[in-house]
Every structure is written in C-alpha cells, then in structure tokens.
Amino acid sequence: MACFRLLEGAEAMPDPFAQRYIRNGSTLSDADQNRLAATRICQLGLGGLGGTLLEMVARMGFSRKGQGWIKAADGDVFEASNLNRQLFSLESNIGRPKAEAALERIQAVNSEVDLTARQAVISPAEMPGFIQEADIILDALGDLPTKLALRQAAADAGIPVISAAVAGWTGFITTQLPTDPDTGIFQGVLGHSPIADGSPTQGAEVPLGTLAPCVWLIASLQCREAVALACGRAPLFHGCLHIVDLTDASWERILLPVLIT
Amino acid sequence: MLLEVKCYATLATFQPKENEFHLGPRPMLRDLVAFLGIPENEIKITFANGVIVGPEYELQEGDRIGLFPAVGGG
Numbered sequence: 148m149a150c151f152r153l154l155e156g157a158e159a160m161p162d163p164f165a166q167r168y169i170r171n172g173s174t175l176s177d178a179d180q181n182r183l184a185a186t187r188i189c190q191l192g193l194g195g196l197g198g199t200l201l202e203m204v205a206r207m208g209f210s211r212k213g214q215g216w217i218k219a220a221d222g223d224v225f226e227a228s229n230l231n232r233q234l235f236s237l238e239s240n241i242g243r244p245k246a247e248a249a250l251e252r253i254q255a256v257n258s259e260v261d262l263t264a265r266q267a268v269i270s271p272a273e274m275p276g277f278i279q280e281a282d283i284i285l286d287a288l289g290d291l292p293t294k295l296a297l298r299q300a301a302a303d304a305g306i307p308v309i310s311a312a313v314a315g316w317t318g319f320i321t322t323q324l325p326t327d328p329d330t331g332i333f334q335g336v337l338g339h340s341p342i343a344d345g346s347p348t349q350g351a352e353v354p355l356g357t358l359a360p361c362v363w364l365i366a367s368l369q370c371r372e373a374v375a376l377a378c379g380r381a382p383l384f385h386g387c388l389h390i391v392d393l394t395d396a397s398w399e400r401i402l403l404p405v406l407i408t
Numbered sequence: 409m410l411l412e413v414k415c416y417a418t419l420a421t422f423q424p425k426e427n428e429f430h431l432g433p434r435p436m437l438r439d440l441v442a443f444l445g446i447p448e449n450e451i452k453i454t455f456a457n458g459v460i461v462g463p464e465y466e467l468q469e470g471d472r473i474g475l476f477p478a479v480g481g482g
Binding site for chain 1: 414416417418420453455458459460461474476477478479480481482
C-alpha cells in the first residue's frame with residue numbers, strides 16, 4: 148500500500164522512506180514498531196558503545212518525533228584514538244564534540260528520530276533531572292563510578308537501565324530493573340573486590356584497550372535489550388551478568404544471587 | 409581436584425595450563441586464587457558454575473570457576 152504525506156502547498160507526495168522498517172519483517176509486529184516509536188530513551192555516552200548503540204536504536208525505529216524521544220549526552224570531543232572503534236568519529240571530525248557529530252549522523256540516518264544530544268558530562272547531582280520521564284536508560288558510559296551513580300539514579304526514579312562495558316576482547320551486559328531489591332549489585336560486582344577490599348584498581352580496558360568487534364557486539368546486545376523492554380517482553384539480561392569473550396568465543400551467563408528468588 | 413578455571417581479560421596471564429589442582433583439604437575459592445598467584449584486589453567477580461560466589465566458597469570437584477577483573481571501557 149502506498150503511503151503519502153501532505154506537503155505544505157503541494158499535492159500529496161509518496162513518502163520515499165515508507166519502506167524504512169520493512170526489513171524489520173515479522174520479527175517486529177506493527178504494534179512492536181509503534182512501541183519503539185513511542186519510547187523515551189536517555190543515553191549517557193556517545194563513544195564506542197554509545198555511537199554504535201545510538202545508530203542502531205535510530206535505525207530500528209525508536210523514538211519517532213511526536214511520539215517518543217532520545218536525550219543523549221557526552222562531554223567529550225573526538226580524538227584520534229577513538230577512530231579504531233567509535234562509529235561517529237572520522238578523520239575529519241577530530242576535536243569536534245561527540246554530541247554534535249551524533250546529532251548530524253542520526254539526522255542523516257533517520258530524520259524521523261527525535262534526538263537531543265548535549266555536549267555535557269552529567270554529574271551525579273544532575274542525573275535525576277536528566278533521566279526524568281525516560282522509559283529506558285542506556286548506559287554507554289566509560290567509567291565505573293559514573294555508571295554506579297547512574298544506576299542509583301535510575302533505581303530512585305524507577306527506570307530500567309541497560310549497562311555494559313568492554314576491555315580487550317571481553318565485554319559484559321546486565322540490565323537493572325526498578326523492582327530489583329539491591330541496586331548495589333553492580334558495586335558489589337565491579338566496584339569492590341569480593342576477596343580483598345583493596346584500593347580501587349584501574350579497569351582492564353586501560354592496558355587491554357577497547358576493540359571495535361567487541362564494542363560493537365556488546366552495543367548490539369544493548370540495543371536488543373532495549374527492544375525487549377520497549378515491546379514489553381521479558382528482558383534478556385536481567386538478574387544476570389552476561390560475559391562474552393571473543394578470545395575463545397565463550398559466553399557465560401552468571402546469575403546474581405541477590406536476584407535469585 | 410579437577411577444576412575448569414577461566415581467568416578473564418587482564419587475568420589471562422594467570423590462566424592455569426592444567427585442570428588438576430592440589431589445594432589441600434576442603435579448599436576455598438580464596439585458596440585457588442592464592443595458588444594461581446593472583447593479587448586479590450585485581451579480582452572483581454568470582455563465579456562458580458554460573459553463579460556469583462564469594463572467597464569463602466568451598467570448591468567442589470569439577471567446578472567451573474571464573475575470575476573476572478574490573479572492566480569499564482566503552
């Protein structure tokens with residue numbers, strides 16, 4: 148069926164992008180596609196995970212103007228060291244704010260998406276305001292302390308948050324729901340050693356780096372989870388930590404004991 | 409005692425080559441970590457057979473043990 152939209156002072160023109168979501172196929176029903184369109188998303192981080200994630204979210208059909216929205220934030224500008232993995236980084240935009248590049252890219256990919264991108268580091272004090280009224284929070288932050296603050300703010304606001312991180316060939320993903328009894332799980336898991344409460348150690352990403360195949364894979368899992376949550380399906384990564392290791396193609400699903408009922 | 413041990417990311421340098429460990433009677437996870445020579449504060453998650461466990465976890469024959477460092481990159 149042809150799809151038309153009215154242009155001001157012109158006769159009805161066929162929408163050139165009417166087939167945009169056709170290859171989402173029967174995997175996403177019309178109702179699912181509409182749910183994506185109406186989803187309000189807050190995303191923190193527009194770097195490695197964040198760039199790929201935001202582009203995928205836009206291509207899937209999330210957050211259509213007049214129905215849903217995406218608020219994203221990142222305080223950084225692109226550096227040459229981002230070129231190995233960050234989708235929005237280009238040789239031509241080194242020194243440019245990541246938020247600005249994200250906005251331009253998403254506008255070019257899917258102009259139907261209602262995206263606001265702020266060039267700002269959202270402090271823990273600002274987080275409650277920033278995530279207000281979101282349906283889903285996408286955690287694409289690159290440092291643990293800010294991740295913990297975000298997850299606490301999400302729990303306080305009653306909003307699910309999909310967190311992930313990567314080092315070398317290893318990545319993980321975990322979803323926190325507002326109903327979770329203990330929001331400190333992440334801290335217990337990644338903030339402190341269960342064996343010795345020693346001084347904070349640097350993340351493994353410092354020596355091992357962050358490689359595109361692993362970063363993009365984990366970002367894909369975050370987008371998949373966002374679809375599950377938006378469509379009202381059971382989340383895939385809740386109550387557990389999924390660790391994917393591309394050194395040996397192993398995938399470990401680890402149950403978080405606090406959430407086993 | 410036979411154990412399947414996986415040391416993730418930066419801990420891969422401590423990955424044992426053998427599956428057999430001589431850890432004394434009723435060994436705990438902490439004993440395995442000491443045996444492997446891993447500084448305790450470099451480990452952030454320990455799990456056995458797909459469930460997070462603590463250092464006091466009593467190792468069982470055939471356990472699948474995972475040791476995971478702090479990972480926060482993106």
